[in-house]
Amino acid sequence: MDKFAGKVAVVTGAGSGIGQALAVELGRRGASVAISDVNADGLAQTEDKLKAIGAPVKPDRLDVTEREAFLAYADAVNEHFGKVNQIYNNAGLTHIGTIEYSRFKDIEHVMDVDFWGVVNGTKAFLPHLIASGDGHVINISSVLGLMSLPGQPGYVAAKFAVRGFTEALRQEMQVAGYPVGVTVVHPGGVKTSFGSTAEIAEGMGLTQEEILQNFDQQVAKTTAEQAARTILTAVGKNKPRVLIGADAKSADLMVRVFGGRYGELLFGGPSLLGRLALRVRVLLARKR
Numbered sequence: 576m577d578k579f580a581g582k583v584a585v586v587t588g589a590g591s592g593i594g595q596a597l598a599v600e601l602g603r604r605g606a607s608v609a610i611s612d613v614n615a616d617g618l619a620q621t622e623d624k625l626k627a628i629g630a631p632v633k634p635d636r637l638d639v640t641e642r643e644a645f646l647a648y649a650d651a652v653n654e655h656f657g658k659v660n661q662i663y664n665n666a667g668l669t670h671i672g673t674i675e676y677s678r679f680k681d682i683e684h685v686m687d688v689d690f691w692g693v694v695n696g697t698k699a700f701l702p703h704l705i706a707s708g709d710g711h712v713i714n715i716s717s718v719l720g721l722m723s724l725p726g727q728p729g730y731v732a733a734k735f736a737v738r739g740f741t742e743a744l745r746q747e748m749q750v751a752g753y754p755v756g757v758t759v760v761h762p763g764g765v766k767t768s769f770g771s772t773a774e775i776a777e778g779m780g781l782t783q784e785e786i787l788q789n790f791d792q793q794v795a796k797t798t799a800e801q802a803a804r805t806i807l808t809a810v811g812k813n814k815p816r817v818l819i820g821a822d823a824k825s826a827d828l829m830v831r832v833f834g835g836r837y838g839e840l841l842f843g844g845p846s847l848l849g850r851l852a853l854r855v856r857v858l859l860a861r862k863r
Contacts, residue, residue: 578668578810578816579605580605581655582606582660582709583606584601584608585649586611587637587666588611588665589610589663589665590610590612590614590616591677593618593762593802593803594612595799596799596802596825597807598663600803602628603630604718607631607632609634609656610625610632612666613636613666616706618635621634622634631797634715639691639692639695640687640698645696645699646698649699653703656790658707659703659704660704661704661810662697663695663713663715664693670684671726672726672728673726677728679757681729682729684729685729686729688730688733689734690733693714693737693740703753705753707754707755711756712753712755712757713760713837714737714738714741714757714758716735717734718764718823721830722826722830738846739849741758745757745759756813758810758814758817759817760818761816761817761818762797763795763796763818763819763820763822763826764765767818797809797819802819804827805817806821819852
């Protein structure tokens with residue numbers, strides 16, 4: 576409880592999914608919570624949940640790609656609460672499309688939100704976290720920050736970048752002797768609105784319903800509430816990284832064992848894993 580009670584935590588993408596679950600769980604553990612999202616309705620729902628449990632809350636609409644606005648937001652949160660202890664850079668989105676069919680701007684948009692949003696949040700709040708004397712940066716990567724899959728090149732690139740950026744930050748905080756912990760989070764399939772909000776490249780021959788059905792039935796196995804509790808347990812122990820779900824743990828093990836050949840194992844032959852992974856390959860392949 577000491578890691579959260581009386582502390583000030585900031586959660587981006589708090590209008591739904593893991594972000595909302597994190598905000599509510601932080602409030603339950605005694606933290607004051609600054610929440611932001613581009614979705615005003617979702618943000619209001621999270622605000623209501625926090626008020627219902629008596630948690631101090633500051634809601635703001637924020638686009639994490641708008642750097643100057645993010646810098647101003649960090650100062651405003653610090654002024655409102657008098658300090659900031661934790662930043663959960665959670666806001667994110669994805670785009671379904673092979674490299675062949677994805678437009679430059681599709682990949683750029685995912686990178687702007689999923690990677691540069693993390694950079695913006697980290698840079699904006701880091702001075703306040705250092706000044707607090709007990710800071711922590713929590714950046715949400717993905718299982719696709721551990722391994723790649725076809726059909727989401729922008730998302731994969733962004734989440735690998737988040738992983739590297741966060742690991743570098745942790746090393747720098749240690750070398751400088753700053754009182755700031757750093758944790759990177761790799762969720763596997765989590766039951767959120769992620770699948771229903773995914774953008775799809777033209778020419779893929781896929782519908783939103785197909786994407787959502789595949790995500791809900793085949794991928795999402797962990798609840799957002801379970802993910803939030805696992806993340807906060809890791810933060811409380813100052814772990815450098817946390818894997819969410821059996822799928823993330825399996826992916827991590829597979830990459831460690833097979834190295835760069837894991838793709839051949841998944842997609843290159845008649846193995847059991849190859850047959851199981853066929854679901855993903857069929858979903859993301861071009862329909863003829």
